[in-house]
Amino acid sequence: MEEFLQSKIFGIKWLRLLTNCQETLYMVGWSLLIGTIIGFSLALVLVLCRKGGILENRIAYLIVNTICNIVRSVPFAILLVTIMPFTRLLMGRATGTRPSLVPLIVYIAPYLARLLENSLLEADPGILEAAQAMGASTWQVIRYFLLPETMGSMVLALTTGAIGLLGASAMAGYVGGGGVGDLALTYGYEKMNTPLMILTVCILIAFVQLLQFIGNRLSRRLRAHR
Amino acid sequence: MITIDHVSKTFKSKERQVDALRDVSIHVEAGDIYGIIGFSGAGKSTLIRLVNRLETPDTGSILVDGSDLSALSKKELRTLRRRIGMVFQQFNLLSGKTVYHNVALPLILAGHPKEEIKKKVDDALKFVELEDKREAYVSELSGGQKQRVGIARALVTDPKILLCDEATSALDPQTTASILQLLKRVNREMGVTILLITHQMSVIQMICNRVAVMEEGRLVEEGPVLEVFGRPREKITQRFVRTVISDQIPENFQRVLRKDNRHFRVELLKFIGDAVEKPVIASLCQTPGLEVNILGATMQEVQESTLSLFIVQLVGEDTVIEAAEKFIDESGALRERVQPAEYGA
Incomplete structure (x- = not known):
């Protein structure tokens, strides 16, 4: 095993390749998880506080809507550099795999908020009205009506978000985050190791295929019987 | 049981404003099957939604089973809503869930213990004659069956009042008749007061004992069904009556x-x-x-x-x-x- 890890493939050690894959998974996994929590909360504010929503609140809607628009209008490469002081404040330093979670989350949360907002809006207003007529509290409306009705669509939205994160994580890796993208850029591009670059692209493609496959499968299962 | 007193409601948007209700008063006695008829846009949907406060009036007051709706806190309102069942034209069931889950929902929301939920849901399904569809998914049911699930869901909390929002408008005539018979049983056997809105005079004819006719947000005629059918005063009422009883000479x-x-x-x-x-x-x-x-x-x-x-x-x-x-x-x-x-x- 040790021997295999130390052996080389296209000019780098297998160990390096696997470590970088692991870093990519780490970055995508954690930022997706935390980004989903934040993004979903923002999406709820957008859906519940919008005009005609069950918690109609113009100010809350306006604030979240504006934040989402502002963050989403900054390209990731620029966002990454712009918020470096903030990242450093939070994580102690601005580069590395763990600190790169900060820009990734800041980037993906508003994106997910928009995607999940669309999903949540698919819920039939009649069902929400029925929920209120039954005496459901706001929390119960979300838990027993909004979520089950839109779960399949939300899983697809998260899949799209995860794939977007994969792309962003490659960029983050370039600024010292590691990951598969880092390999492609530093070795493949700067050192002109074309075979390695192609290999990393293949790995990224495999990641995307796998994510989409899992997402589609899960979504279809959640939508069974509809 | 339900008193709506001099209620008005206007919907405003940037372009125009719509007077959905103009000084409407009705009184529904306990045990009534009270029908409100009107064409679409007459304000009847808004009116029925006042009763469980899905709509709030601009002016006027609403008394439901002794409580003044405007005086209720959010929590009291939720408790009141649990005592008022509601049935919808489009059924509004959770499509990806089973019949059992849909009927159980109001009890789950109210936090009843599992055993009690099971018993009540089974009773309700038996009443609407759908025991054999207990584990079926809503998407597998016909329109009439879906509405039966809707009715079971509305009844599972033992409400005193049932609101029917065009409950039969999406159904064919035969299914409509069977759903109306079911509503009649709900009224007779369970003693539930029913307030329904419809645009079909045949619905009023088949089950209601009182009727109110609405036109452009106003209540234009009101009375016992037999009287209104026999002596319709307003033009619109005569039009509605004529849809079920022809008085024209060929x-x-x-x-x-x-x-x-x-x-x-x-x-x-x-x-x-x-x-x-x-x-x-x-x-x-x-x-x-x-x-x-x-x-x-x-x-x-x-x-x-x-x-x-x-x-x-x-x-x-x-x-x-x-x-x-x-x-x-x-x-x-x-x-x-x-x-x-x-x-x-």
């Missing part, structure tokens, strides 16, 4: 009447309930100098009673006809002359 009859050069009048007679027991027409036939020709007759069952309608041609001298009219009026039947200008010399 064209070919009209042609015959126009050619008839005897001195006659055409009268529309309505007998409501007991009035039919008196031999009015038989007596008319025995009047000297009067010829009675029955052009048509229909009979409609309205709210456990019958409404009989005769169109008769009275041939004879003016004095004889007038005496006959007087006799009819005194007998308790309702009488109308049909287009007097057109017929009779």
Whole structure:
């Protein structure tokens, strides 16, 4: 095993390749998880506080809507550099795999908020009205009506978000985050190791295929019987 | 049970404002099946939603089962809503869930223990005759079955009031009849007061005991169903009544009447309930100098009673006809002359 890890493939050690894959998974996994929590909360504010929503609140809607628009209008490469002081404040330093979670989350949360907002809006207003007529509290409306009705669509939205994160994580890796993208850029591009670059692209493609496959499968299962 | 008192409501948007309700008052007694009829846009959806406060009025007050809705806190409102069932035109069920889960939801929301939920849901499903569909998914059901699930869901919390928002409008006539029969059982066997809105007069005819007619946000006519059917005052009410009871003379009859050069009048007679027991027409036939020709007759069952309608041609001298009219009026039947200008010399 040790021997295999130390052996080389296209000019780098297998160990390096696997470590970088692991870093990519780490970055995508954690930022997706935390980004989903934040993004979903923002999406709820957008859906519940919008005009005609069950918690109609113009100010809350306006604030979240504006934040989402502002963050989403900054390209990731620029966002990454712009918020470096903030990242450093939070994580102690601005580069590395763990600190790169900060820009990734800041980037993906508003994106997910928009995607999940669309999903949540698919819920039939009649069902929400029925929920209120039954005496459901706001929390119960979300838990027993909004979520089950839109779960399949939300899983697809998260899949799209995860794939977007994969792309962003490659960029983050370039600024010292590691990951598969880092390999492609530093070795493949700067050192002109074309075979390695192609290999990393293949790995990224495999990641995307796998994510989409899992997402589609899960979504279809959640939508069974509809 | 439900008192809506001088309620008005206006919806405003940038472009225009719509007066959905204009000074509407209704009173629904416990045990009533109260129907509100109107064309779409008449304000009936808004009106029915006042009762569980899915809509709030701009002015006026609403009393439901003794509590003033405007005085309730959010929590009290939720408790009240649990005592009011609601059934929708589009059913509004969770499509990806089982029949059982859908019916159980109101009890889950109210935090009842599992065992109790199971018992109540089974009882409710039995009442709507869907025990065998317990584990079926809603997407596998027909429209009528979906509405039965909707009714079971509305009844599972033992409400005192059931609100029906066009509950049969998405169903075919046969299914409509069976759902209406079910609603009647809900009213009789469970003692639930029903307030329903519809645009079909046949729904009112089949199950309601009182009816209110709405037009452009106003309540234009209100009363016991039999009375409104027998003596519709407003144009719109007459139009609605005509959709189930035709009082028109067929064209070919009209042609015959126009050619008839005897001195006659055409009268529309309505007998409501007991009035039919008196031999009015038989007596008319025995009047000297009067010829009675029955052009048509229909009979409609309205709210456990019958409404009989005769169109008769009275041939004879003016004095004889007038005496006959007087006799009819005194007998308790309702009488109308049909287009007097057109017929009779």
